[in-house]
Amino acid sequence: RLLFPESKLSTFEGKGRFAREFPCELEQMYRSLSFLAGQKNHLEEHLNKQISKKLNRNLAVAFYDVTTYYFESVLADDLKKFGFSKDNKVNQVQVVMGLLIDDQGIPVGYDLFPGNTNDFRTLEPVLLRMKEQYGIKKIILVADRGLNSKGNLLFLKSLGFEYIMSFKIRSGSKKVKEMVLDESGYTYISPEFKWKKCEFQSFVRTKEKTHVLDDHLLITWSSKRAQKDRKDRERIIEKSKKLVESKSQLKAELKKGGKKYVQLTFLEDDHISFNEKQAEIDEQFDGYYAIQYSDPALSPEKVLEAYHGLWKIEESFRVLKSNFEARPIFVWTEESIKGHFVICYLALVIQRLLEYLLHTKGIDYSTEKIQDAIRSATITKVHLDGKEIFIKNKSDDVFSDILKAFGLEDIPAYGVKDKRT
Structure with a gap:
């Protein structure tokens, strides 16, 4: 394979x-x-x-x-x-x-x-x-963040495990959003990047009782992410405005992620409008990213290093x-x-x-180079006077590097298999 x-x-x-x-x-x-x-x-x-x-x-x-x-x-x-x-x-x-x-x-x-x-x-x-x-x-x-559910976090805690999970700011509580936009507490690594560590508490209800998860949020902002978020949002806004202009495209376009800023009012004869307010709210969080983690002993640097892995x-x-x-x-x-x-x-x-x-x-x-190198290690079979002769073909230079790294001998230049014995 x-x-x-x-x-x-x-x-x-x-x-x-x-x-x-x-x-x-x-x-x-x-x-x-x-x-x-x-x-x-x-x-x-x-x-x-x-x-x-x-x-x-x-x-x-x-x-x-x-x-x-x-x-x-x-x-x-x-x-x-x-x-x-x-x-x-x-x-x-x-x-x-x-x-x-x-x-x-x-x-x-x-x-x-x-x-x-x-x-x-x-x-x-x-x-x-x-x-x-x-x-x-x-x-x-x-x-x-696709795996960041309160049930999963509680389960990990029950096993004695810790976690580092992406946290979706835009769907967070009002308190979280205020924490993100509050300038106090941020450490500026450079004009293009800042971070701050905040205590973060969440509650998980099960049949037995309500559990409290005492975690931390590492909130970061970078200018590169802000540019990307802005471009992504502008693309969605463009799709949303097309939907507002053309009801006939509504069903098809909604599947492609254009519905975020479309406001549909059923009480007003299915009136469709562009949700300007939501677009303005989202703009505030351009460039911000949050990571939820459970181990208080981890430094922000360790959290970022692990998450980037x-x-x-x-x-x-x-x-x-x-x-x-x-x-x-x-x-x-x-x-x-x-x-x-x-x-x-x-x-x-x-x-x-x-x-x-x-x-x-x-x-x-790379994986591709290693695959190509091993595939290049080939021989040619020649039948002569009842003998099967193996002749080594020229292999990739990367294959030679692999052999040297592990102290392995190269394929012999030739070999003989005598079918009469």
């Missing part, structure tokens, strides 16, 4: 690309998917034990996020369902994946969910399994989808789908581990 990410049929048809032959029928390859699905947790546990031994792995900080994978299909079942697609494939069924990685970007584990599962409902089952399976006692979980998991999803072509998915039964993701996950672990080990040697190459 790492070298030649293709359909199972194409993988079978291309097995002759490898120097060593292996006997395998297409039917056996498809059957192996169900076997791998059943071994998923055992494989995951084995990998984590080996990685922990070799790397002295630190799970003090871990990153979690959710993505979706679509099928070239509209047939729904218990796993494949219609839902919010992160690939904008609104007319195709999908599955949802929750992925946990360590602070080096190496995966710890994942779970699959039906395609209509909300992001925030994936966190509890994934972390509960991780805690029970690996005995993790303390972890600081870093996640985006979220790119590692976003990059992992990109690698799975692009480099390993995990989607679209062309197998249909639930067990085959699960087996497909086991293969993709194993490829991701190998790739991330290789990148990390190269990094420790002072070598940093």
Whole structure:
């Protein structure tokens, strides 16, 4: 999968690309998917034990996020369902994946969910399994605002875990908004960036009682984010004004994010108008961003450093989808789908581990360069006088760097296999 990410049929048809032959029928390859699905947790546990031994792995900080994978299909079942697609494939069924990685970007584990599962409902089952399976006692979980629900935060606290989560200011309380706009307490790192730390209390109601979460908000402002927010808002305003001008475009455009500043008054013959007041309110918060975190011992610098590490998991999803072509998915039964993701996950672990080990040697190459380098390590077979002669082809310079980094010998210039013996 790492070298030649293709359909199972194409993988079978291309097995002759490898120097060593292996006997395998297409039917056996498809059957192996169900076997791998059943071994998923055992494989995951084995990998984590080996990685922990070799790397002295630190799970003090871990990153979690959710993505979706679509099928070239509209047939729904218990796993494949219609839902919010992160690939904008609104007319195709999908599955949802929750992925946990360590602070080096190496995966710890994942779970699959039906395609209509909300992001925030994936966190509890994934972390509960991780805690029970690996005995993790303390972890600081870093996640985006799609997972920031009061129920999730209370659950993390109940496990003894801490969290660093993005907080949506514009949907916050009046008190939070006043706190953001209040200039007192800000530390100016430069004219382009400032921050302040505020105490933040929230309440979670369960059947038993009301729980209090005593957290902190790290509020930041940057000129770069202000410019981006302004451009994003201007784009939405433009869409909203088009809706106001043309009712016929209303339904189609609402799906594209243009409804934010459209005001619909049913009591006035479905009167549609542009919500100028809301646009002015939003403008006040251009450039501001907030991070909610639970551990008071963390400095603002540590919080920002940890939160900015979220790119590692976003990059992992990109690698799975692009480099390993995990989607679209062309197998249909639930067990085959699960087996497909086991293969993709194993490829991701190998790739991330290789990148990390190269990094420790002072070598940093992209996923694409590493894939191309390993693919370039080829030989040519020549049959002569009953002998099979192997001749090494010229490989990528990056492949030579990889071999040197690990102290491995290069492929011999040639070799002979005598079929008569």
